[in-house]
Amino acid sequence: MPQLNLPLPLARAVLHPVFRVMLNKTLPFSVQRALMDLGAPLQRAPRGTHYEKVRLGGRPAERVTLGPATDSATLLYLHGGGYTVGSPATHRALAGYLARETGCPVQVLDYRLAPEHPFPAALDDAEAAFLELIAFGYKPERIAVGGDSAGGGLALALAIRLRDKHGLTPAALGLIAPWGDPNEIPERTRDLVINKPWSRACAAAYLGAGDGLDTGYAPLLADLHGLPPTYVQADKSELLHDQCTRLTAKLRAAGVETRFTETEGLWHVSQLQASLVAPAEGITRELGEFLRQALRPAQTRSIG
Known part of the structure:
Protein backbone atom coordinates (compact mmCIF):
# COMPACT_ATOMS: atom_id res chain seq x y z
CA MET A 1 0.00 0.00 0.00
CA PRO A 2 1.15 3.59 -0.57
CA GLN A 3 2.44 5.57 2.36
CA LEU A 23 4.15 23.59 -16.17
CA ASN A 24 3.42 27.08 -17.42
CA LYS A 25 4.61 28.43 -20.77
CA THR A 26 5.04 31.91 -19.29
CA LEU A 27 7.67 30.72 -16.81
CA PRO A 28 11.30 30.33 -17.87
CA PHE A 29 12.31 26.69 -18.03
CA SER A 30 14.86 27.35 -15.30
CA VAL A 31 12.05 28.38 -12.94
CA GLN A 32 9.96 25.34 -13.90
CA ARG A 33 12.92 23.08 -13.15
CA ALA A 34 13.44 24.68 -9.75
CA LEU A 35 9.75 24.30 -8.86
CA MET A 36 9.75 20.64 -9.85
CA ASP A 37 12.86 19.89 -7.80
CA LEU A 38 11.38 21.79 -4.85
CA GLY A 39 8.20 19.69 -4.88
CA ALA A 40 9.91 16.36 -5.53
CA PRO A 41 10.39 15.39 -1.83
CA LEU A 42 6.59 15.29 -1.42
CA GLN A 43 6.66 12.15 -3.59
CA ARG A 44 8.11 9.60 -1.18
CA ALA A 45 10.07 6.54 -2.20
CA PRO A 46 9.59 3.21 -0.42
CA ARG A 47 11.42 2.91 2.89
CA GLY A 48 14.96 1.68 2.51
CA THR A 49 15.53 3.17 -0.94
CA HIS A 50 19.19 4.08 -1.47
CA TYR A 51 20.47 6.70 -3.92
CA GLU A 52 24.03 6.96 -5.16
CA LYS A 53 25.30 9.72 -7.43
CA VAL A 54 27.25 8.25 -10.34
CA ARG A 55 28.44 9.14 -13.85
CA LEU A 56 26.97 7.35 -16.84
CA GLY A 57 27.82 8.02 -20.45
CA GLY A 58 29.58 11.22 -19.47
CA ARG A 59 26.54 12.58 -17.64
CA PRO A 60 25.45 12.72 -13.99
CA ALA A 61 23.05 9.96 -12.96
CA GLU A 62 21.61 8.33 -9.86
CA ARG A 63 21.85 4.62 -9.12
CA VAL A 64 18.78 3.65 -7.12
CA THR A 65 18.51 0.40 -5.17
CA LEU A 66 16.26 -1.06 -2.51
CA GLY A 67 17.43 -4.03 -0.48
CA PRO A 68 19.44 -6.86 -2.03
CA ALA A 69 19.76 -6.18 -5.77
CA THR A 70 21.17 -8.36 -8.51
CA ASP A 71 24.17 -6.82 -10.26
CA SER A 72 23.64 -8.90 -13.40
CA ALA A 73 20.68 -6.81 -14.64
CA THR A 74 19.66 -3.18 -14.52
CA LEU A 75 17.08 -0.65 -15.67
CA LEU A 76 18.14 2.50 -17.50
CA TYR A 77 15.43 5.06 -16.73
CA LEU A 78 14.85 8.25 -18.76
CA HIS A 79 12.77 10.83 -16.91
CA GLY A 80 9.96 12.86 -18.44
CA GLY A 81 9.46 16.61 -18.56
CA GLY A 82 9.00 17.61 -22.19
CA TYR A 83 12.77 17.36 -22.80
CA THR A 84 13.03 20.72 -21.00
CA VAL A 85 12.48 19.98 -17.29
CA GLY A 86 12.80 17.07 -14.87
CA SER A 87 15.80 15.39 -13.27
CA PRO A 88 16.80 12.31 -11.27
CA ALA A 89 15.56 14.24 -8.21
CA THR A 90 12.02 14.57 -9.59
CA HIS A 91 11.91 10.83 -10.33
CA ARG A 92 13.61 9.41 -7.23
CA ALA A 93 10.39 8.07 -5.77
CA THR A 102 12.45 -5.40 -10.29
CA GLY A 103 15.06 -6.25 -7.64
CA CYS A 104 17.59 -4.48 -9.88
CA PRO A 105 19.49 -1.20 -9.73
CA VAL A 106 17.71 1.62 -11.55
CA GLN A 107 20.01 4.06 -13.33
CA VAL A 108 18.27 7.45 -13.71
CA ASP A 125 23.28 10.93 -23.93
CA ALA A 126 20.90 7.98 -23.65
CA GLU A 127 22.89 6.04 -26.26
CA ALA A 128 26.17 6.76 -24.46
CA ALA A 129 24.64 5.64 -21.15
CA PHE A 130 23.42 2.32 -22.57
CA LEU A 131 26.78 1.61 -24.21
CA GLU A 132 28.63 2.40 -20.98
CA LEU A 133 26.41 -0.03 -19.07
CA ILE A 134 27.60 -2.68 -21.54
CA ALA A 135 31.19 -1.56 -20.92
CA PHE A 136 30.52 -2.02 -17.19
CA GLY A 137 29.73 -5.68 -17.90
CA TYR A 138 25.95 -5.75 -18.36
CA LYS A 139 24.74 -7.78 -21.32
CA PRO A 140 22.30 -5.91 -23.59
CA GLU A 141 19.60 -8.50 -22.92
CA ARG A 142 19.94 -7.78 -19.18
CA ILE A 143 19.40 -4.01 -19.58
CA ALA A 144 15.81 -2.80 -19.74
CA VAL A 145 14.99 0.77 -20.75
CA GLY A 146 12.12 2.72 -19.22
CA GLY A 147 10.79 6.24 -19.39
CA ASP A 148 7.74 8.43 -18.95
CA SER A 149 6.24 11.03 -21.28
CA ALA A 150 9.17 12.64 -23.14
CA GLY A 151 11.41 10.08 -21.44
CA GLY A 152 9.18 7.35 -22.84
CA GLY A 153 9.60 8.77 -26.33
CA LEU A 154 13.33 8.97 -25.71
CA ALA A 155 13.41 5.33 -24.57
CA LEU A 156 11.64 4.30 -27.79
CA ALA A 157 14.02 6.41 -29.89
CA LEU A 158 16.98 4.84 -28.07
CA ALA A 159 15.79 1.31 -28.82
CA ILE A 160 15.47 2.21 -32.51
CA ARG A 161 18.96 3.75 -32.59
CA LEU A 162 20.46 0.75 -30.80
CA ARG A 163 18.82 -1.56 -33.33
CA ASP A 164 19.85 0.42 -36.41
CA LYS A 165 23.29 1.67 -35.39
CA HIS A 166 24.63 -1.06 -33.11
CA GLY A 167 22.53 -4.18 -33.74
CA LEU A 168 21.59 -4.24 -30.04
CA THR A 169 18.28 -5.07 -28.39
CA PRO A 170 17.47 -4.23 -24.75
CA ALA A 171 15.64 -6.71 -22.57
CA ALA A 172 12.41 -4.70 -22.67
CA LEU A 173 10.91 -1.23 -22.93
CA GLY A 174 8.71 0.14 -20.14
CA LEU A 175 6.90 3.20 -21.49
CA ILE A 176 4.63 5.38 -19.37
CA ALA A 177 2.48 7.60 -21.64
CA PRO A 178 5.33 7.97 -24.16
CA TRP A 179 5.49 11.15 -26.26
CA GLY A 180 6.18 9.38 -29.51
CA ASP A 181 5.59 12.28 -31.89
CA PRO A 182 6.14 15.83 -30.62
CA ASN A 183 4.98 17.17 -34.00
CA GLU A 184 1.36 16.37 -33.18
CA ILE A 185 -0.82 19.17 -31.85
CA PRO A 186 -3.37 17.94 -29.29
CA GLU A 187 -7.01 18.57 -30.04
CA ARG A 188 -7.83 19.43 -26.43
CA THR A 189 -6.27 22.29 -24.50
CA ARG A 190 -5.19 20.33 -21.44
CA ASP A 191 -5.52 17.33 -19.21
CA LEU A 192 -4.86 17.32 -15.47
CA VAL A 193 -1.09 17.62 -15.96
CA ILE A 194 -0.22 18.75 -19.49
CA ASN A 195 -1.47 21.78 -21.41
CA LYS A 196 -1.16 22.49 -25.13
CA PRO A 197 0.79 25.81 -24.96
CA TRP A 198 3.41 24.27 -22.68
CA SER A 199 3.77 21.10 -24.74
CA ARG A 200 4.14 23.09 -27.97
CA ALA A 201 6.84 25.24 -26.36
CA CYS A 202 8.66 22.09 -25.23
CA ALA A 203 8.42 20.50 -28.68
CA ALA A 204 9.86 23.61 -30.34
CA ALA A 205 12.64 23.92 -27.77
CA TYR A 206 13.65 20.28 -28.21
CA LEU A 207 13.55 20.34 -32.02
CA GLY A 208 15.64 23.49 -32.34
CA ALA A 209 16.91 23.62 -35.91
CA GLY A 210 16.35 19.90 -36.43
CA ASP A 211 14.06 17.97 -38.78
CA GLY A 212 10.69 17.14 -37.24
CA LEU A 213 10.45 14.01 -39.41
CA ASP A 214 13.65 12.57 -37.98
CA THR A 215 12.60 9.36 -36.25
CA GLY A 216 15.02 10.09 -33.43
CA TYR A 217 12.84 13.10 -32.64
CA ALA A 218 9.52 11.41 -33.47
CA PRO A 219 10.01 7.65 -33.02
CA LEU A 220 6.31 6.96 -33.61
CA LEU A 221 7.12 7.56 -37.30
CA ALA A 222 9.79 4.85 -37.37
CA ASP A 223 9.77 1.22 -38.44
CA LEU A 224 9.25 -0.65 -35.17
CA HIS A 225 10.19 -4.17 -36.27
CA GLY A 226 12.69 -5.97 -34.08
CA LEU A 227 12.07 -4.03 -30.89
CA PRO A 228 11.99 -5.85 -27.53
CA PRO A 229 8.87 -6.70 -25.51
CA THR A 230 7.21 -3.41 -24.68
CA TYR A 231 4.87 -2.20 -21.95
CA VAL A 232 2.77 0.93 -22.62
CA GLN A 233 0.49 2.63 -20.10
CA ALA A 234 -1.79 5.64 -20.53
CA ASP A 235 -4.88 7.02 -18.85
CA LYS A 236 -7.91 7.51 -21.07
CA SER A 237 -8.21 11.13 -19.94
CA GLU A 238 -4.78 12.33 -21.03
CA LEU A 251 4.10 -2.22 -32.32
CA ARG A 252 1.75 -5.19 -32.56
CA ALA A 253 1.57 -4.88 -36.36
CA ALA A 254 5.38 -5.02 -36.38
CA GLY A 255 5.30 -8.27 -34.39
CA VAL A 256 6.53 -6.73 -31.14
CA GLU A 257 5.17 -8.39 -28.01
CA THR A 258 3.25 -5.54 -26.42
CA ARG A 259 1.24 -5.00 -23.27
CA PHE A 260 -1.04 -1.96 -23.16
CA THR A 261 -2.64 -0.86 -19.91
CA GLU A 262 -5.34 1.80 -20.10
CA THR A 263 -6.41 3.32 -16.81
CA GLU A 264 -9.43 5.50 -16.12
CA GLY A 265 -9.56 8.17 -13.42
CA LEU A 266 -5.81 8.64 -13.01
CA TRP A 267 -3.65 11.18 -14.88
CA HIS A 268 -0.50 11.62 -16.93
CA VAL A 269 2.39 9.73 -15.27
CA SER A 270 0.46 9.16 -12.06
CA GLN A 271 3.21 6.65 -11.18
CA LEU A 272 5.11 9.64 -9.78
CA GLN A 273 2.45 9.76 -7.05
CA ALA A 274 2.64 6.04 -6.22
CA SER A 275 3.27 6.91 -2.56
CA LEU A 276 0.06 8.94 -2.41
CA VAL A 277 -2.56 7.01 -4.38
CA ALA A 278 -3.22 3.25 -4.34
CA PRO A 279 -4.19 2.87 -8.04
CA ALA A 280 -0.99 4.70 -9.03
CA GLU A 281 1.05 2.31 -6.92
CA GLY A 282 -0.82 -0.59 -8.54
CA ILE A 283 0.14 0.32 -12.10
CA THR A 284 3.69 1.08 -10.98
CA ARG A 285 3.86 -2.44 -9.55
CA GLU A 286 2.51 -3.80 -12.84
CA LEU A 287 5.25 -2.05 -14.82
CA GLY A 288 7.88 -3.29 -12.39
CA GLU A 289 6.64 -6.87 -12.70
CA PHE A 290 6.79 -6.66 -16.51
CA LEU A 291 10.37 -5.42 -16.37
CA ARG A 292 11.35 -7.95 -13.69
CA GLN A 293 10.21 -10.84 -15.85
CA ALA A 294 12.09 -9.45 -18.86
CA LEU A 295 15.29 -9.14 -16.84
CA ARG A 296 15.33 -12.76 -15.70
CA PRO A 297 18.04 -15.00 -17.17
CA ALA A 298 17.07 -16.32 -20.60
CA GLN A 299 16.27 -19.81 -19.36
CA THR A 300 13.64 -18.50 -16.92
CA ARG A 301 12.23 -15.53 -18.80
CA SER A 302 8.45 -15.61 -19.16
CA ILE A 303 8.18 -12.99 -21.92
CA GLY A 304 10.13 -12.19 -25.02
Whole structure:
Protein backbone atom coordinates (compact mmCIF):
# COMPACT_ATOMS: atom_id res chain seq x y z
CA MET A 1 0.00 0.00 0.00
CA PRO A 2 1.15 3.59 -0.57
CA GLN A 3 2.44 5.57 2.36
CA LEU A 4 -0.58 7.90 2.10
CA ASN A 5 -3.68 6.65 0.29
CA LEU A 6 -5.56 9.73 -0.91
CA PRO A 7 -8.99 9.34 -2.55
CA LEU A 8 -8.67 9.95 -6.28
CA PRO A 9 -10.96 13.04 -6.34
CA LEU A 10 -8.93 14.63 -3.54
CA ALA A 11 -5.62 13.80 -5.21
CA ARG A 12 -6.82 15.30 -8.49
CA ALA A 13 -8.06 18.44 -6.72
CA VAL A 14 -4.70 18.91 -5.01
CA LEU A 15 -2.57 18.22 -8.08
CA HIS A 16 -4.51 20.28 -10.60
CA PRO A 17 -3.40 23.75 -9.41
CA VAL A 18 0.14 22.49 -8.78
CA PHE A 19 0.61 21.44 -12.40
CA ARG A 20 -1.11 24.58 -13.72
CA VAL A 21 1.46 26.72 -11.92
CA MET A 22 4.52 24.53 -12.49
CA LEU A 23 4.15 23.59 -16.17
CA ASN A 24 3.42 27.08 -17.42
CA LYS A 25 4.61 28.43 -20.77
CA THR A 26 5.04 31.91 -19.29
CA LEU A 27 7.67 30.72 -16.81
CA PRO A 28 11.30 30.33 -17.87
CA PHE A 29 12.31 26.69 -18.03
CA SER A 30 14.86 27.35 -15.30
CA VAL A 31 12.05 28.38 -12.94
CA GLN A 32 9.96 25.34 -13.90
CA ARG A 33 12.92 23.08 -13.15
CA ALA A 34 13.44 24.68 -9.75
CA LEU A 35 9.75 24.30 -8.86
CA MET A 36 9.75 20.64 -9.85
CA ASP A 37 12.86 19.89 -7.80
CA LEU A 38 11.38 21.79 -4.85
CA GLY A 39 8.20 19.69 -4.88
CA ALA A 40 9.91 16.36 -5.53
CA PRO A 41 10.39 15.39 -1.83
CA LEU A 42 6.59 15.29 -1.42
CA GLN A 43 6.66 12.15 -3.59
CA ARG A 44 8.11 9.60 -1.18
CA ALA A 45 10.07 6.54 -2.20
CA PRO A 46 9.59 3.21 -0.42
CA ARG A 47 11.42 2.91 2.89
CA GLY A 48 14.96 1.68 2.51
CA THR A 49 15.53 3.17 -0.94
CA HIS A 50 19.19 4.08 -1.47
CA TYR A 51 20.47 6.70 -3.92
CA GLU A 52 24.03 6.96 -5.16
CA LYS A 53 25.30 9.72 -7.43
CA VAL A 54 27.25 8.25 -10.34
CA ARG A 55 28.44 9.14 -13.85
CA LEU A 56 26.97 7.35 -16.84
CA GLY A 57 27.82 8.02 -20.45
CA GLY A 58 29.58 11.22 -19.47
CA ARG A 59 26.54 12.58 -17.64
CA PRO A 60 25.45 12.72 -13.99
CA ALA A 61 23.05 9.96 -12.96
CA GLU A 62 21.61 8.33 -9.86
CA ARG A 63 21.85 4.62 -9.12
CA VAL A 64 18.78 3.65 -7.12
CA THR A 65 18.51 0.40 -5.17
CA LEU A 66 16.26 -1.06 -2.51
CA GLY A 67 17.43 -4.03 -0.48
CA PRO A 68 19.44 -6.86 -2.03
CA ALA A 69 19.76 -6.18 -5.77
CA THR A 70 21.17 -8.36 -8.51
CA ASP A 71 24.17 -6.82 -10.26
CA SER A 72 23.64 -8.90 -13.40
CA ALA A 73 20.68 -6.81 -14.64
CA THR A 74 19.66 -3.18 -14.52
CA LEU A 75 17.08 -0.65 -15.67
CA LEU A 76 18.14 2.50 -17.50
CA TYR A 77 15.43 5.06 -16.73
CA LEU A 78 14.85 8.25 -18.76
CA HIS A 79 12.77 10.83 -16.91
CA GLY A 80 9.96 12.86 -18.44
CA GLY A 81 9.46 16.61 -18.56
CA GLY A 82 9.00 17.61 -22.19
CA TYR A 83 12.77 17.36 -22.80
CA THR A 84 13.03 20.72 -21.00
CA VAL A 85 12.48 19.98 -17.29
CA GLY A 86 12.80 17.07 -14.87
CA SER A 87 15.80 15.39 -13.27
CA PRO A 88 16.80 12.31 -11.27
CA ALA A 89 15.56 14.24 -8.21
CA THR A 90 12.02 14.57 -9.59
CA HIS A 91 11.91 10.83 -10.33
CA ARG A 92 13.61 9.41 -7.23
CA ALA A 93 10.39 8.07 -5.77
CA LEU A 94 9.35 6.32 -8.99
CA ALA A 95 12.85 4.89 -9.37
CA GLY A 96 12.62 3.56 -5.82
CA TYR A 97 9.38 1.75 -6.56
CA LEU A 98 10.83 0.25 -9.75
CA ALA A 99 13.96 -0.84 -7.89
CA ARG A 100 11.72 -2.56 -5.34
CA GLU A 101 9.62 -4.35 -7.95
CA THR A 102 12.45 -5.40 -10.29
CA GLY A 103 15.06 -6.25 -7.64
CA CYS A 104 17.59 -4.48 -9.88
CA PRO A 105 19.49 -1.20 -9.73
CA VAL A 106 17.71 1.62 -11.55
CA GLN A 107 20.01 4.06 -13.33
CA VAL A 108 18.27 7.45 -13.71
CA LEU A 109 20.14 9.50 -16.31
CA ASP A 110 20.44 13.28 -16.05
CA TYR A 111 20.47 13.79 -19.82
CA ARG A 112 20.94 17.25 -21.32
CA LEU A 113 17.82 19.38 -21.60
CA ALA A 114 16.48 21.78 -24.22
CA PRO A 115 16.49 24.60 -25.15
CA GLU A 116 20.13 24.79 -24.08
CA HIS A 117 20.76 21.38 -25.66
CA PRO A 118 18.21 20.59 -28.41
CA PHE A 119 17.78 17.31 -30.29
CA PRO A 120 19.72 15.04 -30.60
CA ALA A 121 21.56 15.81 -27.34
CA ALA A 122 19.20 13.79 -25.11
CA LEU A 123 19.27 10.82 -27.48
CA ASP A 124 23.07 10.97 -27.74
CA ASP A 125 23.28 10.93 -23.93
CA ALA A 126 20.90 7.98 -23.65
CA GLU A 127 22.89 6.04 -26.26
CA ALA A 128 26.17 6.76 -24.46
CA ALA A 129 24.64 5.64 -21.15
CA PHE A 130 23.42 2.32 -22.57
CA LEU A 131 26.78 1.61 -24.21
CA GLU A 132 28.63 2.40 -20.98
CA LEU A 133 26.41 -0.03 -19.07
CA ILE A 134 27.60 -2.68 -21.54
CA ALA A 135 31.19 -1.56 -20.92
CA PHE A 136 30.52 -2.02 -17.19
CA GLY A 137 29.73 -5.68 -17.90
CA TYR A 138 25.95 -5.75 -18.36
CA LYS A 139 24.74 -7.78 -21.32
CA PRO A 140 22.30 -5.91 -23.59
CA GLU A 141 19.60 -8.50 -22.92
CA ARG A 142 19.94 -7.78 -19.18
CA ILE A 143 19.40 -4.01 -19.58
CA ALA A 144 15.81 -2.80 -19.74
CA VAL A 145 14.99 0.77 -20.75
CA GLY A 146 12.12 2.72 -19.22
CA GLY A 147 10.79 6.24 -19.39
CA ASP A 148 7.74 8.43 -18.95
CA SER A 149 6.24 11.03 -21.28
CA ALA A 150 9.17 12.64 -23.14
CA GLY A 151 11.41 10.08 -21.44
CA GLY A 152 9.18 7.35 -22.84
CA GLY A 153 9.60 8.77 -26.33
CA LEU A 154 13.33 8.97 -25.71
CA ALA A 155 13.41 5.33 -24.57
CA LEU A 156 11.64 4.30 -27.79
CA ALA A 157 14.02 6.41 -29.89
CA LEU A 158 16.98 4.84 -28.07
CA ALA A 159 15.79 1.31 -28.82
CA ILE A 160 15.47 2.21 -32.51
CA ARG A 161 18.96 3.75 -32.59
CA LEU A 162 20.46 0.75 -30.80
CA ARG A 163 18.82 -1.56 -33.33
CA ASP A 164 19.85 0.42 -36.41
CA LYS A 165 23.29 1.67 -35.39
CA HIS A 166 24.63 -1.06 -33.11
CA GLY A 167 22.53 -4.18 -33.74
CA LEU A 168 21.59 -4.24 -30.04
CA THR A 169 18.28 -5.07 -28.39
CA PRO A 170 17.47 -4.23 -24.75
CA ALA A 171 15.64 -6.71 -22.57
CA ALA A 172 12.41 -4.70 -22.67
CA LEU A 173 10.91 -1.23 -22.93
CA GLY A 174 8.71 0.14 -20.14
CA LEU A 175 6.90 3.20 -21.49
CA ILE A 176 4.63 5.38 -19.37
CA ALA A 177 2.48 7.60 -21.64
CA PRO A 178 5.33 7.97 -24.16
CA TRP A 179 5.49 11.15 -26.26
CA GLY A 180 6.18 9.38 -29.51
CA ASP A 181 5.59 12.28 -31.89
CA PRO A 182 6.14 15.83 -30.62
CA ASN A 183 4.98 17.17 -34.00
CA GLU A 184 1.36 16.37 -33.18
CA ILE A 185 -0.82 19.17 -31.85
CA PRO A 186 -3.37 17.94 -29.29
CA GLU A 187 -7.01 18.57 -30.04
CA ARG A 188 -7.83 19.43 -26.43
CA THR A 189 -6.27 22.29 -24.50
CA ARG A 190 -5.19 20.33 -21.44
CA ASP A 191 -5.52 17.33 -19.21
CA LEU A 192 -4.86 17.32 -15.47
CA VAL A 193 -1.09 17.62 -15.96
CA ILE A 194 -0.22 18.75 -19.49
CA ASN A 195 -1.47 21.78 -21.41
CA LYS A 196 -1.16 22.49 -25.13
CA PRO A 197 0.79 25.81 -24.96
CA TRP A 198 3.41 24.27 -22.68
CA SER A 199 3.77 21.10 -24.74
CA ARG A 200 4.14 23.09 -27.97
CA ALA A 201 6.84 25.24 -26.36
CA CYS A 202 8.66 22.09 -25.23
CA ALA A 203 8.42 20.50 -28.68
CA ALA A 204 9.86 23.61 -30.34
CA ALA A 205 12.64 23.92 -27.77
CA TYR A 206 13.65 20.28 -28.21
CA LEU A 207 13.55 20.34 -32.02
CA GLY A 208 15.64 23.49 -32.34
CA ALA A 209 16.91 23.62 -35.91
CA GLY A 210 16.35 19.90 -36.43
CA ASP A 211 14.06 17.97 -38.78
CA GLY A 212 10.69 17.14 -37.24
CA LEU A 213 10.45 14.01 -39.41
CA ASP A 214 13.65 12.57 -37.98
CA THR A 215 12.60 9.36 -36.25
CA GLY A 216 15.02 10.09 -33.43
CA TYR A 217 12.84 13.10 -32.64
CA ALA A 218 9.52 11.41 -33.47
CA PRO A 219 10.01 7.65 -33.02
CA LEU A 220 6.31 6.96 -33.61
CA LEU A 221 7.12 7.56 -37.30
CA ALA A 222 9.79 4.85 -37.37
CA ASP A 223 9.77 1.22 -38.44
CA LEU A 224 9.25 -0.65 -35.17
CA HIS A 225 10.19 -4.17 -36.27
CA GLY A 226 12.69 -5.97 -34.08
CA LEU A 227 12.07 -4.03 -30.89
CA PRO A 228 11.99 -5.85 -27.53
CA PRO A 229 8.87 -6.70 -25.51
CA THR A 230 7.21 -3.41 -24.68
CA TYR A 231 4.87 -2.20 -21.95
CA VAL A 232 2.77 0.93 -22.62
CA GLN A 233 0.49 2.63 -20.10
CA ALA A 234 -1.79 5.64 -20.53
CA ASP A 235 -4.88 7.02 -18.85
CA LYS A 236 -7.91 7.51 -21.07
CA SER A 237 -8.21 11.13 -19.94
CA GLU A 238 -4.78 12.33 -21.03
CA LEU A 239 -3.70 14.18 -24.14
CA LEU A 240 -1.26 11.44 -25.15
CA HIS A 241 -3.78 8.59 -24.94
CA ASP A 242 -4.41 8.57 -28.70
CA GLN A 243 -0.68 8.48 -29.46
CA CYS A 244 -0.25 5.58 -27.07
CA THR A 245 -3.13 3.69 -28.67
CA ARG A 246 -1.60 4.14 -32.13
CA LEU A 247 1.87 3.23 -30.91
CA THR A 248 0.52 0.02 -29.41
CA ALA A 249 -1.23 -0.90 -32.66
CA LYS A 250 1.91 -0.18 -34.67
CA LEU A 251 4.10 -2.22 -32.32
CA ARG A 252 1.75 -5.19 -32.56
CA ALA A 253 1.57 -4.88 -36.36
CA ALA A 254 5.38 -5.02 -36.38
CA GLY A 255 5.30 -8.27 -34.39
CA VAL A 256 6.53 -6.73 -31.14
CA GLU A 257 5.17 -8.39 -28.01
CA THR A 258 3.25 -5.54 -26.42
CA ARG A 259 1.24 -5.00 -23.27
CA PHE A 260 -1.04 -1.96 -23.16
CA THR A 261 -2.64 -0.86 -19.91
CA GLU A 262 -5.34 1.80 -20.10
CA THR A 263 -6.41 3.32 -16.81
CA GLU A 264 -9.43 5.50 -16.12
CA GLY A 265 -9.56 8.17 -13.42
CA LEU A 266 -5.81 8.64 -13.01
CA TRP A 267 -3.65 11.18 -14.88
CA HIS A 268 -0.50 11.62 -16.93
CA VAL A 269 2.39 9.73 -15.27
CA SER A 270 0.46 9.16 -12.06
CA GLN A 271 3.21 6.65 -11.18
CA LEU A 272 5.11 9.64 -9.78
CA GLN A 273 2.45 9.76 -7.05
CA ALA A 274 2.64 6.04 -6.22
CA SER A 275 3.27 6.91 -2.56
CA LEU A 276 0.06 8.94 -2.41
CA VAL A 277 -2.56 7.01 -4.38
CA ALA A 278 -3.22 3.25 -4.34
CA PRO A 279 -4.19 2.87 -8.04
CA ALA A 280 -0.99 4.70 -9.03
CA GLU A 281 1.05 2.31 -6.92
CA GLY A 282 -0.82 -0.59 -8.54
CA ILE A 283 0.14 0.32 -12.10
CA THR A 284 3.69 1.08 -10.98
CA ARG A 285 3.86 -2.44 -9.55
CA GLU A 286 2.51 -3.80 -12.84
CA LEU A 287 5.25 -2.05 -14.82
CA GLY A 288 7.88 -3.29 -12.39
CA GLU A 289 6.64 -6.87 -12.70
CA PHE A 290 6.79 -6.66 -16.51
CA LEU A 291 10.37 -5.42 -16.37
CA ARG A 292 11.35 -7.95 -13.69
CA GLN A 293 10.21 -10.84 -15.85
CA ALA A 294 12.09 -9.45 -18.86
CA LEU A 295 15.29 -9.14 -16.84
CA ARG A 296 15.33 -12.76 -15.70
CA PRO A 297 18.04 -15.00 -17.17
CA ALA A 298 17.07 -16.32 -20.60
CA GLN A 299 16.27 -19.81 -19.36
CA THR A 300 13.64 -18.50 -16.92
CA ARG A 301 12.23 -15.53 -18.80
CA SER A 302 8.45 -15.61 -19.16
CA ILE A 303 8.18 -12.99 -21.92
CA GLY A 304 10.13 -12.19 -25.02
